[in-house]
Amino acid sequence: MIRRLFLRVPRYAAALGIILAIVFLYKDVFTVNQTAVALTFLLAILTVSTFWGFAVSAFMSVIAVLAFNYFFLPPINTFAIADPQNWVALFVFLATSLIASQLGTQARQEAHEAEHQRMEVERLYSFSQRLLVSGNVLSLLNAIPNHIVETFGVGAAALYLDYKQKFYRSGVGSPISEEEMKQVTAREEPIIDLSRSLSFVPVRMGTRAIGSLGISGRLLSRHTLEALGTLIGIAFERARAVEELGKTEASREGERLKSALLDSVTHDFRTPLTSIKASVTSLLSSSDHINGQQRELLTVIDEECDRLNGLVGDAAEMARLDAGEFELRLEPNPIREIVAAALQHCKSVIGHRPVHINIAPDLPPVRADFARVKDVLVRLIENANAYTPRDEPITITAEVVNDQLAISVADRGPGIEEVELGLIFDKFYRGKDQRYLVQGTGMGLPIAKAIVEAHGGTIAVTSQLGHGSVFSFTLPLDRSRVPAQ
Amino acid sequence: MTSTILVVDDEPQIRRVMRATLTQQGYAIVEAREGQEALEKIRTERPDLVILDMNLPVMDGLETCRAIRAGSDVPVIMLTVRNAEKDKVRALDAGADDYIVKPFGIQELLARIRAALRRSPSGELENVVTAKGFSFDFESREVTVRGKPVHLTPKEFEVLRELVTHRGKPISHRRLLQAVWGPDYGEETELLRVVINQLRKKTEPEPAKPKYILTEPWVGYRFVLPPDSSVASPREES
Numbered sequence: 001m002i003r004r005l006f007l008r009v010p011r012y013a014a015a016l017g018i019i020l021a022i023v024f025l026y027k028d029v030f031t032v033n034q035t036a037v038a039l040t041f042l043l044a045i046l047t048v049s050t051f052w053g054f055a056v057s058a059f060m061s062v063i064a065v066l067a068f069n070y071f072f073l074p075p076i077n078t079f080a081i082a083d084p085q086n087w088v089a090l091f092v093f094l095a096t097s098l099i100a101s102q103l104g105t106q107a108r109q110e111a112h113e114a115e116h117q118r119m120e121v122e123r124l125y126s127f128s129q130r131l132l133v134s135g136n137v138l139s140l141l142n143a144i145p146n147h148i149v150e151t152f153g154v155g156a157a158a159l160y161l162d163y164k165q166k167f168y169r170s171g172v173g174s175p176i177s178e179e180e181m182k183q184v185t186a187r188e189e190p191i192i193d194l195s196r197s198l199s200f201v202p203v204r205m206g207t208r209a210i211g212s213l214g215i216s217g218r219l220l221s222r223h224t225l226e227a228l229g230t231l232i233g234i235a236f237e238r239a240r241a242v243e244e245l246g247k248t249e250a251s252r253e254g255e256r257l258k259s260a261l262l263d264s265v266t267h268d269f270r271t272p273l274t275s276i277k278a279s280v281t282s283l284l285s286s287s288d289h290i291n292g293q294q295r296e297l298l299t300v301i302d303e304e305c306d307r308l309n310g311l312v313g314d315a316a317e318m319a320r321l322d323a324g325e326f327e328l329r330l331e332p333n334p335i336r337e338i339v340a341a342a343l344q345h346c347k348s349v350i351g352h353r354p355v356h357i358n359i360a361p362d363l364p365p366v367r368a369d370f371a372r373v374k375d376v377l378v379r380l381i382e383n384a385n386a387y388t389p390r391d392e393p394i395t396i397t398a399e400v401v402n403d404q405l406a407i408s409v410a411d412r413g414p415g416i417e418e419v420e421l422g423l424i425f426d427k428f429y430r431g432k433d434q435r436y437l438v439q440g441t442g443m444g445l446p447i448a449k450a451i452v453e454a455h456g457g458t459i460a461v462t463s464q465l466g467h468g469s470v471f472s473f474t475l476p477l478d479r480s481r482v483p484a485q
Numbered sequence: 486m487t488s489t490i491l492v493v494d495d496e497p498q499i500r501r502v503m504r505a506t507l508t509q510q511g512y513a514i515v516e517a518r519e520g521q522e523a524l525e526k527i528r529t530e531r532p533d534l535v536i537l538d539m540n541l542p543v544m545d546g547l548e549t550c551r552a553i554r555a556g557s558d559v560p561v562i563m564l565t566v567r568n569a570e571k572d573k574v575r576a577l578d579a580g581a582d583d584y585i586v587k588p589f590g591i592q593e594l595l596a597r598i599r600a601a602l603r604r605s606p607s608g609e610l611e612n613v614v615t616a617k618g619f620s621f622d623f624e625s626r627e628v629t630v631r632g633k634p635v636h637l638t639p640k641e642f643e644v645l646r647e648l649v650t651h652r653g654k655p656i657s658h659r660r661l662l663q664a665v666w667g668p669d670y671g672e673e674t675e676l677l678r679v680v681i682n683q684l685r686k687k688t689e690p691e692p693a694k695p696k697y698i699l700t701e702p703w704v705g706y707r708f709v710l711p712p713d714s715s716v717a718s719p720r721e722e723s
Contacts, residue, residue, distance in 0.1 A: 266566070267566065270566055271499065272498065274588040275499050275501070277590065278506060278594070279505075281590040282502070282509070285591055285592055286509070305588065309588055329703060332678075336693050340693045340694045340695070341700060370702050371570060374702060
């Protein structure tokens with residue numbers, strides 16, 4: 001207050017000085033009529049009001065009225081007024097000068113406010129530009145309070161994020177309480193505390209508050225505060241989206257690399273396997289020169305060679321499916337043909353086990369990749385075969401269910417425990433009791449799942465402990481008409 | 486007369502196994518490590534068959550196969566890897582007669598070699614192909630299955646003739662379509678499927694489990710005859 005007074009006193013003195021200068025000018029230098037004097041006073045008052053405000057110009061108006069009366073209205077050098085007309089003139093003069101002061105001050109204030117708003121908009125703009133530069137979420141959050149302190153010239157700024165329960169601060173000045181920031185976030189309403197020159201605003205993403213911003217040391221307009229809250233919300237959302245995108249991209253790139261690596265490893269494994277397989281089958285086929293024990297050992301080598309090859313192949317296949325680097329050749333295929341091809345493939349594995357096939361002859365064809373669906377069936381049949389006691393049958397059924405073809409492979413094995421049902425389509429999962437009893441890669445069912453899903457179908461298993469399991473999958477039907485011959 | 490086989494593979498162990506096995510089977514073996522060398526050996530050694538690896542350094546298997554085809558019609562069997570169905574089609578398109586997937590059993594390779602070597606210079610030489618329960622007469626256009634004559638439509642006959650002529654070898658969809666329907670065809674695998682289904686119904690004892698006309702996934706079809714088949718040709722040469 002004291003400071004304000006010191007600022008004001010010279011202004012009042014200057015206003016007084018201006019009036020005296022005008023009096024001196026028209027009294028002693030030129031002689032002009034009273035109207036010219038009154039207009040000169042008005043001009044001075046108007047000018048002062050625009051720069052120094054209403055108080056000074058009102059004070060100046062009163063002084064001017066007195067001076068006009070004393071020095072220029074007859075009888076001169078007295079405050080008395082002879083002509084009643086001059087009373088009217090004096091009052092009109094006072095009213096005019098007061099109204100003019102008021103208008104001038106108002107114009108000045110409006111200009112000032114406009115200027116102030118322009119500056120805040122400019123600051124908001126430069127703040128938003130700074131926000132855009134920050135790439136990742138963490139550096140953005142750390143930088144926001146700093147940017148606010150620098151751009152808006154406030155004492156201190158703090159940002160609070162609700163989902164992280166974390167505060168980010170910058171600047172010096174009266175402390176911004178964490179409690180209040182949490183409150184603002186919860187109530188989603190800005191708080192402006194004039195006495196402590198503190199302001200809080202919720203940071204919004206859409207309509208929801210995700211945190212709050214606290215500023216101390218300087219009051220910003222409510223509009224600016226709300227704009228800040230929204231800007232920070234948008235910047236945060238943007239940074240997070242960019243980061244997510246980067247992660248997805250990186251993981252896809254990783255899968256691609258893995259697939260390429262596996263391709264090369266696969267090739268390196270296959271080459272020696274090819275030599276071994278060719279050698280051992282060659283020895284086995286020259287049956288005249290080998291005895292029973294030798295045949296048995298060579299057969300072991302041959303079978304293990306196939307198993308190793310299967311492992312390498314499954315690992316490569318899984319990686320390729322994961323990386324999305326495979327192509328489906330979708331064509332109308334009768335399911336009977338695919339089942340027949342799968343059984344043909346499994347002939348040696350199945351041996352003499354009975355296989356029941358329930359497929360109506362008039363089923364519409366499926367829209368599927370023959371080789372890959374055959375692969376799914378081979379894996380399901382081999383799986384059923386591995387877990388089912390000798391001589392128990394495997395049943396393969398196909399029927400139209402809900403406009404899709406449902407194919408199932410049922411066995412009479414030990415069944416699968418409920419806790420395991422959800423896990424068996426996961427990579428590398430093996431039934432816990434079967435892990436050491438049954439050979440396999442643990443990749444058969446996940447591969448089958450990936451292939452079925454790539455066709456837009458689903459795969460599922462139902463099981464009854466002690467009675468067997470049913471693996472079933474669906475494929476889309478082919479609705480296109482087969483062209484006439 | 487011993488047939489000479491050129492083995493083209495950059496892996497020395499595979500060449501070793503092939504040499505040991507195929508020599509024992511009575512074939513003469515010539516080796517090449519890469520494409521250029523293979524082309525040279527074909528000129529100088531005149532092999533009766535080429536076994537060509539898909540993955541070769543510098544000039545890959547497909548390129549080598551095309552280069553071989555530019556100057557020779559020696560039968561070519563390509564070695565491919567599993568899960569590369571596209572490679573099989575590309576191999577056939579590049580002019581290979583057959584393919585075999587690594588790792589392979591030697592019996593399978595020998596069967597493919599025999600089928601490829603059996604290929605006659607021209608289909609016209611054959612008159613009748615007969616096997617247990619199956620006979621196909623090119624001239625009279627009569628087909629007999631298990632003692633009963635089978636009536637075929639012209640398209641069915643043409644498809645079966647193409648398959649029987651190249652029996653034991655995979656024929657790609659494109660090649661079958663172009664041979665029977667004409668050069669403008671190639672993508673219409675549904676047409677082919679309908680004809681193949683009819684042929685299976687008319688010739689196979691169990692159409693759902695075909696034993697003559699086999700589906701080669703992604704590639705096409707292969708016609709096989711039981712091992713005791715014989716070929717009667719007017720000049721009695723093979």
